[in-house]
Amino acid sequence: MPAPDTTPVQTRSIALHHLMFLGEAGRPMVFCHGFGMDQTLWRHLAPRYADRHRVVLMDHVGSGASDTAAYRRDRYTTLEGYIQDVLSVLEAFDLREVVFVGHSVSAMVGLEASLRAPERFHSLIMLGASPRYLVDEDYPGGLTGRDVEDLLTGFDLNREAWADQMARQAAANPGRPELAQEVKRAFLAAEPSILRQFARTTFAVDVRSDLGACRHPVLLLQSREDPIVPVAVSEYLKEAIPGARLHFLETSGHFAQLSAPDEVGQAMDLFLDRLERRHD
Amino acid sequence: MTDPRSFAKPLETGWFEDAQVGFLAATPEGRVLRVNPALLAWTGHTEETLAGAMWTDALLTPAGRIMVRTHLAPMLAAGERPNPIFVDLARADGGRMHVLLTAVIHGGPGATHHRMTFMEAVEREAWEKELVDARRLAEDSAEALRELNLDLERKVAGRTELLARANRDLDAFVRTVAHDLRNPLQVLQSLSDVLAFRIGSTLAHEDGQILTRITEVGSSMATVVDALLQLACAKEQPLRKQWVDLSALAGTLAAEYQASEPAHRVTWEIESGLRAWGDPGMVAVILRNLLGNALKYSSRMKEARITFGRDLKGFYVRDNGAGFDPGSAPDLFEPFQRFHDRDEFPGQGIGLATVKRIVDRHGGVLSAESAVGQGAAFRFTLPEPEGAA
Numbered sequence: 001m002p003a004p005d006t007t008p009v010q011t012r013s014i015a016l017h018h019l020m021f022l023g024e025a026g027r028p029m030v031f032c033h034g035f036g037m038d039q040t041l042w043r044h045l046a047p048r049y050a051d052r053h054r055v056v057l058m059d060h061v062g063s064g065a066s067d068t069a070a071y072r073r074d075r076y077t078t079l080e081g082y083i084q085d086v087l088s089v090l091e092a093f094d095l096r097e098v099v100f101v102g103h104s105v106s107a108m109v110g111l112e113a114s115l116r117a118p119e120r121f122h123s124l125i126m127l128g129a130s131p132r133y134l135v136d137e138d139y140p141g142g143l144t145g146r147d148v149e150d151l152l153t154g155f156d157l158n159r160e161a162w163a164d165q166m167a168r169q170a171a172a173n174p175g176r177p178e179l180a181q182e183v184k185r186a187f188l189a190a191e192p193s194i195l196r197q198f199a200r201t202t203f204a205v206d207v208r209s210d211l212g213a214c215r216h217p218v219l220l221l222q223s224r225e226d227p228i229v230p231v232a233v234s235e236y237l238k239e240a241i242p243g244a245r246l247h248f249l250e251t252s253g254h255f256a257q258l259s260a261p262d263e264v265g266q267a268m269d270l271f272l273d274r275l276e277r278r279h280d
Numbered sequence: 281m282t283d284p285r286s287f288a289k290p291l292e293t294g295w296f297e298d299a300q301v302g303f304l305a306a307t308p309e310g311r312v313l314r315v316n317p318a319l320l321a322w323t324g325h326t327e328e329t330l331a332g333a334m335w336t337d338a339l340l341t342p343a344g345r346i347m348v349r350t351h352l353a354p355m356l357a358a359g360e361r362p363n364p365i366f367v368d369l370a371r372a373d374g375g376r377m378h379v380l381l382t383a384v385i386h387g388g389p390g391a392t393h394h395r396m397t398f399m400e401a402v403e404r405e406a407w408e409k410e411l412v413d414a415r416r417l418a419e420d421s422a423e424a425l426r427e428l429n430l431d432l433e434r435k436v437a438g439r440t441e442l443l444a445r446a447n448r449d450l451d452a453f454v455r456t457v458a459h460d461l462r463n464p465l466q467v468l469q470s471l472s473d474v475l476a477f478r479i480g481s482t483l484a485h486e487d488g489q490i491l492t493r494i495t496e497v498g499s500s501m502a503t504v505v506d507a508l509l510q511l512a513c514a515k516e517q518p519l520r521k522q523w524v525d526l527s528a529l530a531g532t533l534a535a536e537y538q539a540s541e542p543a544h545r546v547t548w549e550i551e552s553g554l555r556a557w558g559d560p561g562m563v564a565v566i567l568r569n570l571l572g573n574a575l576k577y578s579s580r581m582k583e584a585r586i587t588f589g590r591d592l593k594g595f596y597v598r599d600n601g602a603g604f605d606p607g608s609a610p611d612l613f614e615p616f617q618r619f620h621d622r623d624e625f626p627g628q629g630i631g632l633a634t635v636k637r638i639v640d641r642h643g644g645v646l647s648a649e650s651a652v653g654q655g656a657a658f659r660f661t662l663p664e665p666e667g668a669a
Contacts, residue, residue, distance in 0.1 A: 069430055071427075072427055073423065073424070073427065142342070143342055144342070147341070147342040147343050148343075150341055150342070150343030150344070150368065151342075151343040151346055151347070153343075153409070153412055154343050154344065154346075154347045154365075154366070154367065155347075156412045156415065156416065157365070157366040157408060157412065158347060158351065158363075158365040158366055160363050161347075161351050161352070161362060161363040161364070161365045162351055164351075164355065164362060164363055165350065165351040165354060165355060165362075191419070191422075191423055191426070192415075192419045193416075193419040193420045193422065193423035194423065196416065196419075196420075225334075225349075227336075227345050227346045227349035227350065228346060228350075253349060253350070253353065253354070254349065254350055255350075255354070258354070259354075259357075
């Protein structure tokens with residue numbers, strides 16, 4: 001929990017992003033979810049860092065338990081709004097040398113934020129990252145424009161199934177089915193228009209030209225057979241980001257932090273330990 | 281009649297082959313185990329090309345693959361039964377086919393596999409598309425409206441705050457000006473009094489009239505300044521509410537007025553036992569203004585009658601004087617509104633504005649009813665505290 005002497009800016013930031021804090025001291029660690037998710041995505045992973053780090057969990061505006069009233073489409077038609085939001089959180093709590101853990105599109109949100117305010121970042125851990133989801137000349141992004149439209153239609157047609165999946169992944173306690181129902185209701189009640197825009201913003205991302213400017217240590221964590229990120233994109237990222245380490249996980253799918261939190265945690269520990277030793 | 285039992289054997293077999301529904305069995309990892317002829321016919325694939333392949337790769341469009349991998353697969357992996365979803369099958373010839381996909385887990389430990397059922401939903405596709413488009417339009421409009429409303433609320437709140445601040449500034453300005461005018465005015469009045477005392481009797485008639493006029497104008501100016509101060513203070517001063525004996529207060533004021541204008545014959549009718557919950561000083565300003573107005577506008581009547589009482593609609597002050605045309609005075613309670621000639625009935629048009637402010641601050645309502653030549657009645661309410669008898 002934040003200290004009782006919370007400033008108004010901090011209070012606003014907490015409400016805006018439904019910020020959750022785990023752990024008291026240590027190098028700050030910020031966890032950031034991607035499209036269609038919220039901070040519950042990290043429930044198997046984030047708590048294990050609370051003994052060594054000051055862990056911060058956030059929801060993007062328009063997702064999860066964030067303050068949806070603050071959402072303005074204009075602000076979030078590109079990654080810019082999300083990038084500014086991350087920087088605002090870091091500034092509000094004066095977090096410096098942060099280990100930023102970003103999933104999916106938020107991996108690139110973290111990268112862009114680290115270019116704007118390098119002093120606030122220590123390192124970047126990217127799960128299922130992609131600098132561009134669409135195929136391009138000589139770039140194996142994986143999806144075509146048609147695929148994206150199909151996907152958006154799929155989301156619209158199968159909202160119930162999507163909600164079920166959200167509920168399942170969000171419910172921390174399998175013995176409490178009412179919790180899953182709660183999440184499902186909340187998800188179905190969420191502004192579908194905001195979700196759709198988040199999807200469009202995500203699939204419109206192209207930050208390939210910024211990758212070379214990254215000066216922070218980067219760990220790329222990638223599942224086998226990620227339906228959204230082809231292996232070739234992970235290889236592309238490794239080549240484009242100076243000094244990036246790429247680690248393929250044994251698990252498959254796009255949500256390794258749910259399907260294999262231990263494996264993800266071990267890879268992160270190895271990366272972070274190595275960095276700390278280098279600093280000694 | 282044929283014996284139904286003779287169908288028993290044939291009924292047990294052939295479903296997988298005959299059904300006009302796609303069936304597919306796959307390992308928990310997604311490798312194809314078995315496909316039925318309908319699904320092969322729909323997709324143009326053969327058993328050979330599909331054997332051992334990842335069914336999501338071989339049979340779905342990229343979007344369908346993502347839907348299944350992110351939504352259906354995690355549910356199956358967790359041992360749960362996912363809701364059916366709509367996806368497109370990718371045919372070998374590059375075409376696609378819209379289907380409803382259901383997936384279940386089959387078998388016990390060690391021999392578990394997944395069974396997928398595909399139902400043709402081609403006709404659905406067109407109106408689904410329309411439905412999706414219409415719903416998106418509605419949702420996007422609702423979202424735009426939501427944002428507009430939020431922005432509007434914020435804007436209105438901002439403007440209201442600005443307006444309130446402007447009003448506060450204006451009140452402060454009025455208070456300052458009135459205050460600054462008061463002192464020199466008092467000096468002016470004293471000096472003209474001194475002058476009248478010293479040389480008044482020696483002045484020629486016309487000069488004496490000028491001096492008298494100076495004194496009169498000074499005193500009417502003092503009245504305006506005091507009224508302005510009262511108006512400005514009516515909003516700022518904190519309220520100290522208590523029970524106020526309105527009947528006694530009205531009686532005192534009536535006696536005061538009667539004494540100051542003994543020539544003006546007025547019948548005062550004051551209901552006894554009236555009390556109100558309010559700030560005593562401010563409630564006195566209400567009565568002083570309303571009774572003063574009643575007196576003023578009934579001054580031409582031979583048999584002036586002023587009534588103060590209470591009925592179901594609240595307190596009222598009624599007179600049988602000149603009255604006014606309500607249609608010609610819509611801003612009756614705004615400052616500096618007058619609906620009689622100054623020469624006919626003197627006044628500054630500040631009194632009712634002050635009364636209105638005080639009643640508003642007490643959470644009450646002020647209203648007026650009248651007609652030309654029919655007298656006037658001013659009504660006001662002062663809410664009583666919760667639980668008061």
